[in-house]
Amino acid sequence: STQSPTFDIMNVDVSQVGRFAPHILTIEHLLETYPEFTYPGLNLDDFVNPVKDYTCTYPPKLGAPWNIDFNGTFTQMPQEVPLMVRFFRKDLYSKEGREVSVTWDEYLDDIRHFHDPSRTRFGTVLMAAKFPSIIMEFHNWLYSFGGKLWDIKKDGTITADINSDVAVSALEHYLEVSKYAEPNSAFYGWAPAAESMSQRRAATCINLTEFASLMDIPGESYVVRDVGYTRNPVGDAGASHHYSGAGLAIPKYSRNPAAAWVFIQWATVSSMQLIAAMDPLALAVPTRNSVYEDPNVQELIKEGTIRHFDTVKNAIDRDEINIKPGFPKWDSIEGEMLNQLNQVIRGNLSPRDALNIVQKRADDVGPFTF
Template sequence: MLFNSILILIMRTTRRKFIKYAGAAAVSGLTAGLASYALMPSNSVADSMDSTTIGIGSFEVERYRPPDYLEFLDWLRSVSKPLSGQRIVIAMENEPFPRAMQRINSDFFNFSGILTEYELTPFLQNLSNIRLAVNTKSPTYDIFNIDGSQIATFSDDLIPPQELAELYPELTYPDFDVDGFDSIGWALSSKYPQDLIFSPYEKELNGSVVQWPQDIPIMIHFYRKDLYEKEGLEPARTWDEYYEDIKHFDNPNGGFYGAVSMAFVHPSITFEYLNHLHSFGGKIWEVADDNTLRCVMNSDEAVAALENFVRFARYSDPGSSSYSWDTVASAMANNRAANAIQFADYSSLMDNPNKSQTVGKWGYKLNPAGPAGSFTTFAGAGVGVSKYSRHPKESWLWLQWVSTTGAQVVALQDPLNNSAPNRKAVYDDPIIKQELETGKLQYLKVVKEALSTNRVGTLISHPKWPQAGAIMNSKLHETWRGYLTPREAVKTIQDEIDALGPVFTF
C-alpha cells in the first residue's frame, strides 16, 4: 500500500524522534501509548469519552501522526488535567477544513479531556449566529471563525492570541511556531486591518493579529479532464479560450452545460467576479497613502471584466443564478458542467464516491488569464477565542492544537478533506510530498502555483464592507440575469458605495 511505503520513509527520515517514543516504552507507559497512537485510526476514542461530544467521523482512516505532533499531544496531556471535563463550543462554517478537524477531534479530547461541541453551519448562517452572540455579549460560543472580509466587524470581540499567551503562559506550548503560518493567511485572515501583500495592492497596513488563520481557500479552474482528453483539447489559458471551451461542451438538451457559476445574491458572486476584475486590471478600492479607501469600480477595466463574466451565462447551468459555492459544487458533482471557477477545497466533494458522479474526472489549472494576467481569489477565514467565552483556557489549548502543523498533516490524510493548509511546514512532510505527486492532493500543486504568482485578490474588510458587499452582490447578480448592462452596474455600484462614504477608514 502507498500508505505503508510512506510510513517506512517517514520512519527513516525521523528515526531519532520515532525511537524517542517507541524505545521509551519500557520506562514510560505514556510514551509507549504515544508510539502506538501514531498509527491509530483518526476516530479512535477513549472508552470514557462522553457520548454527546461532537467531532468524530463515521468512518475510520489509518493516519500517521508526525513525531512533532506527538510531542505536542504529550505536552497537552501534561498541562490540561485541571481542565478535563470542561466543555467548549466552536462555531465554524460547514466547509471541508472545519469538518476535517471535527473528524480528528478525538486527538484533542484523548490528550486533554476537554469536551468539544462543533456547530457547523453555512457561511451566512454562521455569520448571523456569531453576530447575534457578540452583539449580546453572550458566551454561547467559546471559539468562532471569521471570514477575512468580515474581520472589521468582529475584531474587538476576539481575544488576540498574543494576549492569551501572556495570560496563560503555563498553557502556552513553548515550541509553537507562530512564524510558520503561510503569509497569505497571516496577512489576510489574521490581521485587522489586513496586510494587502499581493497584487493589485501590495500595501501593508500594519494591522494587529486578532485571530489565527484557518485554511487557505483560493479559486482555481476545475475542468472535466475526461471530456477534454476525449476531445483532444487542452484546458483554457485565457478567458477567450474558456469562452470557446464552454460553448463547445454546452449541451442543454442533455442537461449538461459548458460551465457553472456562483451568480446568486450572495458573497460568492463577488468572490468569483474578483478573478475577472483583477485579470482585467480593475479593482474595487483605491488605497490612499493615508490608508483610507475610495471605491473605483466605475472604470473601463471593471466594465470589461463584468462583460467577460456575464457572457458565460448563456452557456452555463441555468441554475447558476441561484447558486453559491456549495450549490456550484453539487452541480459539478452531479455531472452538470464541464468547467467551473471554484474554491480548491471542493475537490474533496468531487472525489467523494458517496456524493459525486464525477469521481476522478476533474482536473485543476490556474484560472484563465485576462489582459493583466491570471488572478485567483482568496476567501480565507481565521479562527479565534471569543472575548465573552467562559472557558478561555480550554479554548486557548484547542486553538493551539488546531493550528499545529501536525494536526493539519493528519487532517490532510482525510479522504474527505482537500483544503489547503495554513502552515508552510505541512508541504515538507513526507506523506504530503508523496500525495502531492501521486495521490489525492493534486489540486494542491495548482494552489501552490497560484500563490507563487503573487496575483491574489481578496475582499478588503472595513466597517462599511457588509453594506458595500451587499451592493456588489445585488448588482452583479442583476447583471448576470440581464437586468443591468455591465456599464450600468459598475456605475450604480460606484454611486451607492460612494453614498456610504465616499472615504472609508479602518
C-alpha cells in the same frame, strides 16, 4: 458587539475581520498572558503568509494591486485556505484532444466548445445567485482584468473604484460566459455549483478548493478522478484567485480564554492539519507550509488523491490572490453589490448600469477606513 460571553471561540472570515477586531484578544496578548498554556515550539512563522496577512492581521498587509503594509496586529490563528481555482473535466479534454486554456478568451472558447444543452452538458456552471458567492466569483475576473473594487491609500482611506472601464469589461466577459452556463447558475451558490460539476453537468468551472473532495466521493460523484485543477485564466493583470478564508479568534468577553487558547492552537497545529489534508472526505488545504512539504502529503499529491494543492501553492507563491479587504463597513456595500451583479446575469441590467449603482452606494456611504 453585545459583549456577550456566550461564545469562547469565533470563526472570523477575511471580509469580517474589521468588524470584529475591536472585540478579539490578540495573539500577542494570549502568548503573554497564558505562557503555561502555549504549545511548546509553537511556530507562527510556519503559517502561509497571505493567509496570515489577509485574514489574521488587522489592518491587513495587502498585496497587489495595493502592496501596503499597515503594520497591523495578529488577531487570530489561520484556519483555512478556501481558494478559487479552475476545475476541469480531464476526461472531456482528453477525449476532444483539447489543451486546457490559458487566457480568458480561450476559456470562453472552451466552454462554447463543450456546451451541449441537448445532452444536459453545459460549458460551465456559475455561482451567480443573489448571494456572496457571485461577488467572490466576479473577483476572479475583475482583478485579473486589472480592476479593483477599492482604491486604498497608505493612510488607510478607502474609496470605491467599482465602475471603472476595466471593471465593466470584466463584468461583460463574466456575462458572456454565463450564456454557456447551466441555466440555474443565476440561483446557485458555491455548493450547488460544485454539485453540478460532480454530476457531470459542467465541463469546467471556477470554484473553492474545499469542494475538491466532493469530486471524488464514490457513489455520490460521477467524475471520480476525472476532475483536474489548474490556474485561473490569465487577463491583462495575470491570473487572480479569490481567497475567502477565516481564522479562529477568542472574544474579549470569553469566560474561558485559557481553554480557548489551547483549542485554537490544537485546531491549527501541523499534526491536525495533516490529518485534515489527507482525509479523502476533506482534502483540506493547509495553512502551514510544513504540511504542504510533509512527505505523506507529497506522496498523495503524486499518487493523485490530492490534485489541487500544487495549484493553490503556486497561486500563493506567485501572489495571485485577491480578497475582500475586511474593513468595518463592508456589509453596507455587499448587499447592493450581490443584488446588482445578479441582475446582470439574469439579463435585467447592463454591466455598466449595475456597477454605477454600486459605485453610487459606495460613494454615499463612504469613504471608508480600517
